[in-house]
Amino acid sequence: MAVQRPVVVGITGASGHLLARRCVDKLLEYGYPILLVCTGPGARVWREELEEDLSQAVAAWKGRGDVTQYNVNDIGAPIASGGLVTQGMLAAPCSMGTLSGIATGAAGNLLERAADVTIKEYRPLVLVPRETPLSPIHLENMLSLARIGVRIVPPMPAFYLRPKSVDEIVDALVPRVLSALAIAEALDEPVAYQPER
Numbered sequence: 001m002a003v004q005r006p007v008v009v010g011i012t013g014a015s016g017h018l019l020a021r022r023c024v025d026k027l028l029e030y031g032y033p034i035l036l037v038c039t040g041p042g043a044r045v046w047r048e049e050l051e052e053d054l055s056q057a058v059a060a061w062k063g064r065g066d067v068t069q070y071n072v073n074d075i076g077a078p079i080a081s082g083g084l085v086t087q088g089m090l091a092a093p094c095s096m097g098t099l100s101g102i103a104t105g106a107a108g109n110l111l112e113r114a115a116d117v118t119i120k121e122y123r124p125l126v127l128v129p130r131e132t133p134l135s136p137i138h139l140e141n142m143l144s145l146a147r148i149g150v151r152i153v154p155p156m157p158a159f160y161l162r163p164k165s166v167d168e169i170v171d172a173l174v175p176r177v178l179s180a181l182a183i184a185e186a187l188d189e190p191v192a193y194q195p196e197r
């Protein structure tokens with residue numbers, strides 16, 4: 001297997017943690033080291049949505065690949081510097097709060113700083129924002145990021161595939177998210193399922 005550059009994965013307090021879990025599963029399957037950072041609300045919503053602590057998922061991931069988790073307050077962690085060369089960064093799910101911090105360059109915690117670094121180094125940055133409805137503030141923040149090349153990939157179901165479960169919705173989203181991150185292996189993935197005719 002080719003040596004892969006690490007992928008920074010940021011997890012926030014938005015809804016959609018199943019997608020984050022599947023993206024990390026897939027990146028590990030492809031052999032990418034994971035540099036993980038989770039906000040306080042992110043850990044809480046993970047627990048509420050997936051009925052497990054993030055630490056349990058991290059322990060399971062460590063059995064399958066190279067996973068390092070940093071404290072969101074550790075602004076001296078390696079991912080706070082552009083000197084650490086990465087494949088890019090995925091923030092999934094991305095709350096409107098973190099989206100705003102990234103859009104303004106606030107760099108108020110390690111996750112926002114890592115995103116700021118990813119932007120300044122012109123590496124792929126993919127945000128999976130989840131909120132509905134979206135206010136003009138949310139939309140303007142997304143637009144200002146999209147204009148500088150940040151990929152905005154909201155977790156919208158592919159209704160035309162007639163998904164029968166949340167798992168099927170997530171299966172269809174993972175390759176799209178990872179392709180936006182320029183993960184070459186994701187482009188070769190077969191379509192997860194076809195609608196019945």
Ligand SMILES: Cc1cc2nc3c(=O)[nH]c(=O)nc-3n(C[C@H](O)[C@H](O)[C@H](O)COP(=O)(O)O)c2cc1C
Pocket residue numbers: 011012013014015039040041042045048094095096097098099130131
């Ligand atoms: C169960 C639950 C679901 C939430 N879902 C969302 C969401 O989908 N989008 C969002 O922007 N905020 C959502 N929030 C609110 C965020 O967690 C909150 O704004 C938090 O301050 C975000 O902090 P962070 O960006 O540091 O993770 C949710 C909160 C809870 C408790």
